[in-house]
Amino acid sequence: MSNLPSEPEFEQAYKELAYTLENSSLFQKFPQYRTALKVASIPERVIQFRVVWEDDAGNLQVNRGYRVQFNSALGPYKGGLRLHPSVNLSILKFLGFEQIFKNALTGLMMGGGKGGADFDPKGKSDAEIRRFCEAFMRELSRHIGADTDVPAGDIGVGGREIGYLFGAYRRERNKFEGVLTGKGLAWGGSLIRPEATGYGLVYYVTHMLEHAGAGGWQGKRVAISGSGNVAQYAALKCIELGATVVSLSDSKGSLVAVDGGRVTVEDVEAIMALKAKRQALADYAPPQGSSSLKYVAGVRPWLHVGAVDVALPCATQNEVSGEEALALVAGGCRFVAEGSNMGCTLEAIEVFERERREKKAGGGATWYAPGKAANCGGVAVSGLEMAQNSQRLAWTREEVDQKLKDIMKNAFYLGLDTAREYVPAAEGELPSLVAGSNIAGFVKVARAMEDQGDWW
Numbered sequence: 270m271s272n273l274p275s276e277p278e279f280e281q282a283y284k285e286l287a288y289t290l291e292n293s294s295l296f297q298k299f300p301q302y303r304t305a306l307k308v309a310s311i312p313e314r315v316i317q318f319r320v321v322w323e324d325d326a327g328n329l330q331v332n333r334g335y336r337v338q339f340n341s342a343l344g345p346y347k348g349g350l351r352l353h354p355s356v357n358l359s360i361l362k363f364l365g366f367e368q369i370f371k372n373a374l375t376g377l378m379m380g381g382g383k384g385g386a387d388f389d390p391k392g393k394s395d396a397e398i399r400r401f402c403e404a405f406m407r408e409l410s411r412h413i414g415a416d417t418d419v420p421a422g423d424i425g426v427g428g429r430e431i432g433y434l435f436g437a438y439r440r441e442r443n444k445f446e447g448v449l450t451g452k453g454l455a456w457g458g459s460l461i462r463p464e465a466t467g468y469g470l471v472y473y474v475t476h477m478l479e480h481a482g483a484g485g486w487q488g489k490r491v492a493i494s495g496s497g498n499v500a501q502y503a504a505l506k507c508i509e510l511g512a513t514v515v516s517l518s519d520s521k522g523s524l525v526a527v528d529g530g531r532v533t534v535e536d537v538e539a540i541m542a543l544k545a546k547r548q549a550l551a552d553y554a555p556p557q558g559s560s561s562l563k564y565v566a567g568v569r570p571w572l573h574v575g576a577v578d579v580a581l582p583c584a585t586q587n588e589v590s591g592e593e594a595l596a597l598v599a600g601g602c603r604f605v606a607e608g609s610n611m612g613c614t615l616e617a618i619e620v621f622e623r624e625r626r627e628k629k630a631g632g633g634a635t636w637y638a639p640g641k642a643a644n645c646g647g648v649a650v651s652g653l654e655m656a657q658n659s660q661r662l663a664w665t666r667e668e669v670d671q672k673l674k675d676i677m678k679n680a681f682y683l684g685l686d687t688a689r690e691y692v693p694a695a696e697g698e699l700p701s702l703v704a705g706s707n708i709a710g711f712v713k714v715a716r717a718m719e720d721q722g723d724w725w
Contacts, residue, residue: 276359289704293691305715314338322404336384339365342717346382349423370710371641377652406437415446447658450651459654461669467502469646472677487511492574495584516570519550523570530561583608591616607640629697642706
């Protein structure tokens, strides 16, 4: 494919999936699935457009907008919108590709897609963000709909942006429908949606802990990266279940517990308020001048947290390198699960997988869970929001939370059982969750595509 421009993020996501499929018995049992992989790796549709908007000074600004509609074999395209200056087609294709198989693992009727723009909401006024969202949706609205493509939030797109985007869609298309998820509770949103990715991540790791004979969360030391939605609610759920959270981070540095300290509920709530105002973690001052947390500028937390039991990357892609993976293993980390999409580099994944293969469950093996399985709780509750919108109903917090727990349990055991079926393992070796999740998601999508004539 030398005639195509390099797309490093997408190529990494493709190679990670293809590698696990090749190193299983799937293609030996079903060689025709090589054709399915070839077809599924090309998006059904890529939409690229310009977004022209006016800043507060009256100056014209222009950005690039995208929507990658990757696969609709299992349902309407489903995946977030990301507003960040780093956004390009490679990143959105990687995210959309991962989303296909993540959505398949939820068991809900959702295809895979992703979109966004290279617009930076940081430093922008509410009015500028509203004008950008309206200009963005004027074009995007032609290509989405409740039964076609249902975007959600992602980096840079929270409740405020979803509101502006939904209002623009309603006015542009003259329809009030469940075209976006993450909506306000008064106009079609779902309870537990803000918490879903973080909570779901912790529910997933609960099954990892239990299956590996490591007990529950009580007393576990947990390193978390990020300080946005996923990290916040993962930290709160870990603390609720008795774990000790020792780090949070953002793009400028990390907040790390020192001298036996920990991140408290009060710390997380204060950081939530800080991030709602789009301030940096460096601006956080612990209450009463507490010295149990130290801010370290310009670093990720992994080399600074010391001995931990669990690592939860919850910031962005490729945030755990091979070197950092080795440091986590050396510090006794036994469980790594991605709250972010493709949070670990291929080198880091190989470190964790080597540890899993070489050590038995009772011998300190490190067990790694990929984002497409471990963080599928967010899109799962988006799917539940779609279901509630279709019925014009709202479920209780307890109903949604129980459905989320069931979905995460099913995603865990689907990956576990599929790994046992297709990936040879030594006696006492923990199954490969990355291989099992990749194969399970891929097979479900490939079979639907075959049934519908997308490949033959």
